[in-house]
Amino acid sequence: MFLKWKSLSLAGFLITLAMACFSGSSPNQQLPFYQSVYSIDDILQSDFAGLRPVFDHPSDTTYILNFWATWCRPCVEELPYFESLYDELQGKSVRILLVSLDFPDQASEKLPAFIRRHQVKNQVWYLNDPHPDHWINEINDAWSGSIPATLIWKGEQKAFREGAFTDLQELRSFIQPYI
């Protein structure tokens, strides 16, 4: 019961975060979303300042952030492995975020269409921040900026991977020490 409550509350964390930062205007209006997070079609959107609290959030939860884009073939190819994790890790204190680096002019149609077509279960977060040099090192110093890239952490322990996972087993081995 406790576990169930906990996972529910964790599931609600991002929504709460979004609601807390949500300025109250309709998503159809011109939104000053910098430094805030809002949701359209179940996709959370923000600039890097909006994503940063996820990194700072102290907890015993494992976070898995996969950086991808619909235009990135190797990213799309490995997405099903992360979707498998969604099912496998149900009930565990794990948050998976698929952080999309799609082009701004494709984020409002191509990205949600992709998510609907593939029935993506993991939470998608559209990182709309035009200046990558300002945030790539904050995510990880070792990251060149190529995608896909995956970051996992739990408390102080973290691991980073640049490049696609070749199969689900390889992704499982990567996350295993943090689950």
Added chain:
Amino acid sequence: MKQVLSLAIVMLTGLGIFIQSRSAADPGGHSPSVYQLGEQVADFDLPGVDGSTHSLADLYGSGAKGIIVIFTCNTCPVSQRNEERIIELHEKMVNQGYPVLAINANDPGKSPGDNMEAMIQRAENKDYPFLYVQDKSQETARAFGAAHTPQVFLLDGDRRLRYTGAIDDNPYNAGAVNQRYVEEAVERLKVGGTPDPAKTKSVGCSIKYRS
């Protein structure tokens, strides 16, 4: 014995310096020994879409004061969004002695759209004013530690690496660029200065290395 010892110390010190100079950050994570800022790069001879092979020496021989090496390709959507910018960069800089040398290092086996035939086609369609060469062996890309496309490596007149990273600060939207990193770096080199920033990062497609 003393001589042997001091020789050993000299050798070990030399080895230490060598290791230190080659072990800094590797942007691609593909090789433990990639060129570092300030390091002189080895020349290479690569076939271009014009049917000739091209080396750095050829470019310097024809008057280049520096070379803007850009790893790019046909197929990466980020490269495609930067294509016009690369053309403009070359046209602006070539008369000042800093031509662009575009290198496609993607394995045509993994990415058929990047084979030489497709490269020739693209260069013709887009009327590339710069040299577009293929690094089929991927040795040059590995030596540079090139990780993704597009990615810039600016060389000075002495074949030394002086700037690495992004073309500018907005890879997705040419109309909203605030800072033109490469142009600024070239301006610094022209007056004998050091580019600042000398290293930036940007988002792009991973170079398709053969496994």
